[in-house]
Amino acid sequence: MRLLFITQVLDRNDPILGFTVRWIEGLARLTDRVRVIALEVGDTEGLGDNVDWRVVGRQGRIKRYLLFRRHLKEAFDDGFGHVLTHMVPRYSLVAAGPARRAGARHFMWYTHAGVDGRLRRAVQKVECVFTASSKSLGLDPSNKVVTGHGIDLVPFPRLPLPTQGPRVLLSAGRLTPSKDPKTILHALALLLEEGRDVSLEWAGGALAQGDPAFGAEVRNLVGSLGLEQRVRFLGPVPPSSMPEIYQRSSLFLSASRTGSVDKVVLEAMATGRGIVTSNPSFAPLLTSLGAELSGRHVFEEGNAVELAAKTGALLDLDPGEHETLGDNLRGIIERDHEVDALMARLVERMGAPL
Numbered sequence: 001m002r003l004l005f006i007t008q009v010l011d012r013n014d015p016i017l018g019f020t021v022r023w024i025e026g027l028a029r030l031t032d033r034v035r036v037i038a039l040e041v042g043d044t045e046g047l048g049d050n051v052d053w054r055v056v057g058r059q060g061r062i063k064r065y066l067l068f069r070r071h072l073k074e075a076f077d078d079g080f081g082h083v084l085t086h087m088v089p090r091y092s093l094v095a096a097g098p099a100r101r102a103g104a105r106h107f108m109w110y111t112h113a114g115v116d117g118r119l120r121r122a123v124q125k126v127e128c129v130f131t132a133s134s135k136s137l138g139l140d141p142s143n144k145v146v147t148g149h150g151i152d153l154v155p156f157p158r159l160p161l162p163t164q165g166p167r168v169l170l171s172a173g174r175l176t177p178s179k180d181p182k183t184i185l186h187a188l189a190l191l192l193e194e195g196r197d198v199s200l201e202w203a204g205g206a207l208a209q210g211d212p213a214f215g216a217e218v219r220n221l222v223g224s225l226g227l228e229q230r231v232r233f234l235g236p237v238p239p240s241s242m243p244e245i246y247q248r249s250s251l252f253l254s255a256s257r258t259g260s261v262d263k264v265v266l267e268a269m270a271t272g273r274g275i276v277t278s279n280p281s282f283a284p285l286l287t288s289l290g291a292e293l294s295g296r297h298v299f300e301e302g303n304a305v306e307l308a309a310k311t312g313a314l315l316d317l318d319p320g321e322h323e324t325l326g327d328n329l330r331g332i333i334e335r336d337h338e339v340d341a342l343m344a345r346l347v348e349r350m351g352a353p354l
Contacts, residue, residue, distance in 0.1 A: 030343060185225060
């Protein structure tokens with residue numbers, strides 16, 4: 001198989017998409033050749049000789065379109081017979097015609113609850129759309145294929161819980177309304193009112209238009225709740241720095257409203273950290289814990305009181321219970337969401353007979 005992979009960024013140090021380099025490593029081990037078309041390319045250290053890439057750049061809408069089409073034509077002329085687009089429906093819409101004319105098989109990966117016209121049209125253009133869980137795609141087309149996520153366990157080892165200092169609660173992601181940091185801040189204030197010695201770290205910063213303004217709102221809320229000494233904003237964090245951040249945390253909190261399976265929550269599980277999330281996509285992932293135990297990890301969206309209560313209950317587990325929980329959460333990732341297993345599932349499905 002000669003696979004054309006189309007994504008936004010190919011860079012190990014990108015704080016959001018750094019994992020795509022690890023995907024390419026896994027795909028390259030299972031295919032004859034991988035070519036990447038990306039807007040940006042940075043650190044690609046470690047990619048094998050059967051991987052190359054083409055850069056579209058971010059300058060000029062027409063220029064980007066023409067370069068994209070040129071790179072597509074070159075790839076199909078070079079015999080690339082499979083296309084996998086990553087997270088951007090527009091890429092599949094632009095690639096659909098050239099792929100069809102070249103006789104190439106066309107697939108898409110998408111994990112986000114948001115639905116727009118581009119996504120609806122793109123889903124109709126591809127042979128199948130891969131997604132991480134049954135709730136990670138806001139549509140339910142007949143060509144949806146649920147695969148699990150892909151977490152590289154090597155940089156996210158099982159870590160012992162910290163035993164000294166305040167209990168650190170961690171959250172990660174862009175400071176946007178969809179990540180709902182305000183609910184987490186209100187929950188933190190409630191935990192402090194109970195007399196708990198806790199603090200919050202937030203890994204992630206502004207990336208899109210509108211993010212800085214919302215970030216200012218969040219920081220103002222920190223002040224109005226009197227949390228200045230209890231909240232630390234880390235800004236954008238490269239993937240290589242996240243293991244250290246998980247290591248000093250006790251629990252991971254996610255109030256995300258995206259509906260998709262957030263990779264950072266899975267990474268926290270891989271390191272053995274307890275999680276509390278409002279994302280309904282996680283309930284099915286946690287069923288192996290049992291109905292009673294899995295329920296303590298999911299709270300109602302926007303409900304700071306419930307988030308504080310479930311966070312407090314997990315903080316109150318004794319050390320042995322924490323260890324058992326951490327082992328069980330790590331086991332879920334090993335079984336269902338390991339990166340090389342995901343790459344194997346993708347390649348197997350893309351190579352399956354029509």
